[in-house]
Amino acid sequence: MPGELVEDTVVIDDQKEGSQLHNRGAFGYPRSGGGLDLDLIEATFLAQSEKIEVFRDGKAVSFPELFRHSASIIPEFDIKYLVYNELRARGFIVKPNVGDYDLRVYGRGDMPSRSREKYWVKAASERSKFDISEFFRLLALLKEDKRELLYGVVDEEGDITYYVVSYGVPKAKWNMDVADEKCLGHLVQDRVFVFDETQATKLMDAGHFGKKMGDALQLSIIESAYLMSNGLLEVVSADGTLDLDTVLSFGKTQQDEFTVRKDAYFHLRDQGLLVKTGFKYGTHFRMYEDHPDRCHARYLVHATSADKGTSWPEISRAVRLAHGVKKEILFSMVGANGVELLGFRRIRP
Numbered sequence: 001m002p003g004e005l006v007e008d009t010v011v012i013d014d015q016k017e018g019s020q021l022h023n024r025g026a027f028g029y030p031r032s033g034g035g036l037d038l039d040l041i042e043a044t045f046l047a048q049s050e051k052i053e054v055f056r057d058g059k060a061v062s063f064p065e066l067f068r069h070s071a072s073i074i075p076e077f078d079i080k081y082l083v084y085n086e087l088r089a090r091g092f093i094v095k096p097n098v099g100d101y102d103l104r105v106y107g108r109g110d111m112p113s114r115s116r117e118k119y120w121v122k123a124a125s126e127r128s129k130f131d132i133s134e135f136f137r138l139l140a141l142l143k144e145d146k147r148e149l150l151y152g153v154v155d156e157e158g159d160i161t162y163y164v165v166s167y168g169v170p171k172a173k174w175n176m177d178v179a180d181e182k183c184l185g186h187l188v189q190d191r192v193f194v195f196d197e198t199q200a201t202k203l204m205d206a207g208h209f210g211k212k213m214g215d216a217l218q219l220s221i222i223e224s225a226y227l228m229s230n231g232l233l234e235v236v237s238a239d240g241t242l243d244l245d246t247v248l249s250f251g252k253t254q255q256d257e258f259t260v261r262k263d264a265y266f267h268l269r270d271q272g273l274l275v276k277t278g279f280k281y282g283t284h285f286r287m288y289e290d291h292p293d294r295c296h297a298r299y300l301v302h303a304t305s306a307d308k309g310t311s312w313p314e315i316s317r318a319v320r321l322a323h324g325v326k327k328e329i330l331f332s333m334v335g336a337n338g339v340e341l342l343g344f345r346r347i348r349p
Contacts, residue, residue: 001014001017001021001051001052001053002014002052002053002054002055003038003043003052003053003054003055004054004055004056005043005054005055005056005061005066005069007073008039008040008073008074009037009038009039009040009043010037010038010040010042010043010052010054011031011035011036011037011038012028012035012036012037012038012052013034013035014035015034015035018030018031018034018035018036019036021036021046021051021052022036025088025093026093026095026106026111026112026113027042027046028042038052039096040066040069040070040073040074040077041070041074041077041080041081041084041096042096043066043070044063044066044067044070044081045081045084045085045088047061047063047066048063048085054066067081076123076125079123079124079125079154080096080102080103080123082123082154082158082160083102083103083121083123083152083154083160084096084103084123086152086160087103087105087121087152087349090349091108092105092106092107092108092118092349093105093106093107093110093111093112094106094121095112097120100137100138100141101120101121101122101138102121102122102123103119103120103121103123104117104119104120104121105117105118105119105120105121105150105349106118116147117147118147118148119147119148119149119150119349120138120142120147120148120149120150121150121151121152122138122149122150122151122152123151123152123154124151124152124153124154124312125153125154125312126153126154126155126156126311126312126313126316127311127312128311128312129309129310129311130309130310130311131306131307131308131309131310132304132306132308132310132331132333132342133306133307133333133335135149135165135342136333136340136342138165139165139166139167139342148164148166149164149165149166150162150163150164150165150347150349151163151165153312153316161316161346162346162347162348162349163315163319163344163345163346163347164344164345164347165342165343165344166342166343166345167340167341167342167343168299168328168330168331168341168342168343169341170271170273170287170289170298170299170330170341171289172271172272172273172289173272173289173290182231182232182233182234183196183199183200183202183203183227183232183233183234184196184199184233184234184236185219185224185227185233185234185235185236186235186236186237187224187235187236187237187242187247187250190221190254191218191219191220191221192218192219192220192221192223192224192233192235193213193216193217193218193219194210194216194217194219194233195215195216197215197216199217200212200215200216200217203217203219203227203232203233204217206232207269207274208274208276208291208292209223209227210223219233220277221247221250221251221254221255221258222251222258222261222262222265223265224247225244225247225248225251225262226265226266226269228244228247229244229266235247248262257303257304257305259334260303260304260305260308260332260334261284261285261303263303263334263339264284264285264301264303264332264334264339265285265303267332267338267339268285268287268301268332268339273287273288273289274287274288274289274290274291274292275287275288275301276288276292276297278300278301281300281321281322281325281327282321283300283301283302283318283321283322283329284301284302284303284332285300285301285303286299286300286301286327287299287300287301287330296326297327298327298328299327299328299329299330300318300321300322300325300327300328300329300330301329301330301331301332301341302318302329302330302331302332303331303332303334304331304332304333304334305333305334305335306333306334306335306336307335315344318331318344319344319345319346320346323346328343328345329343329344330342330343331343331344
């Protein structure tokens with residue numbers, strides 16, 4: 001059927017043909033008095049599928065010409081079109097969106113006139129860089145809805161990987177027992193050691209802190225700082241007793257991104273989650289919802305700041321790594337709102 005290209009719209013004048021196109025696949029927007037307005041993404045898809053023939057000023061517009069015209073008007077049109085095209089090919093009803101999201105996706109067999117969207121979709125190039133805070137901003141817009149935020153990430157070959165992005169909400173089952181007296185820790189180089197066997201056992205029982213070394217207990221600087229902040233540990237060095245600020249300042253000299261790691265650790269522990277190093281998994285922390293004797297670590301956690309840039313290859317590696325060890329990846333963002341958790345899950349719609 002013929003359509004006329006008018007700037008950012010392709011108009012189907014014939015009322016019957018326009019209605020058929022709209023009723024079969026929810027394409028376009030019915031015009032007052034008959035006919036159909038097609039968004040450029042929809043029109044390009046239909047032109048490539050040979051469902052419509054596009055004209056401008058009486059001359060036929062080829063698919064390559066229409067594609068180039070659309071790309072000159074819509075930012076990152078090629079990326080958005082590739083995601084739209086694939087989702088349509090998978091049988092979804094997909095509508096272009098104006099605003100923070102690129103596409104609205106309905107379930108197979110659903111129609112916009114009688115169904116809610118299943119996904120709000122952002123299309124992205126694997127080369128794009130962004131701040132983690134962008135995900136939280138978009139999720140906040142969907143906070144009251146049951147829709148999911150789906151990212152379609154297009155790689156160099158045009159293949160698309162889909163990620164559902166959501167708030168991370170682990171369920172804690174662990175209650176830390178408060179010791180009845182402060183334990184004594186000795187700072188030796190970049191670790192704190194509790195040499196008293198009874199105190200070492202008490203800290204292990206209180207929250208599975210540290211790692212036993214015979215009868216003694218070795219603690220990381222972050223673990224030690226957390227215990228100090230809760231009145232459970234006193235730390236001494238060759239120079240005497242150390243206060244919390246001194247230990248935190250020392251930690252900054254010993255570990256990259258110490259502050260965001262510390263803030264994330266403190267937040268997670270305060271939520272009743274059991275947090276241990278994630279070094280063997282290539283991330284900052286591994287996290288348990290209950291005692292390690294009763295469950296495996298369900299999550300891996302990567303701590304970052306709100307203004308720290310990241311990229312899709314980094315996220316892809318983290319998701320695949322977590323999946324490979326049967327865990328979920330959470331990004332812990334430290335920002336103006338405190339510590340927030342973000343989960344990524346790879347899916348095939």
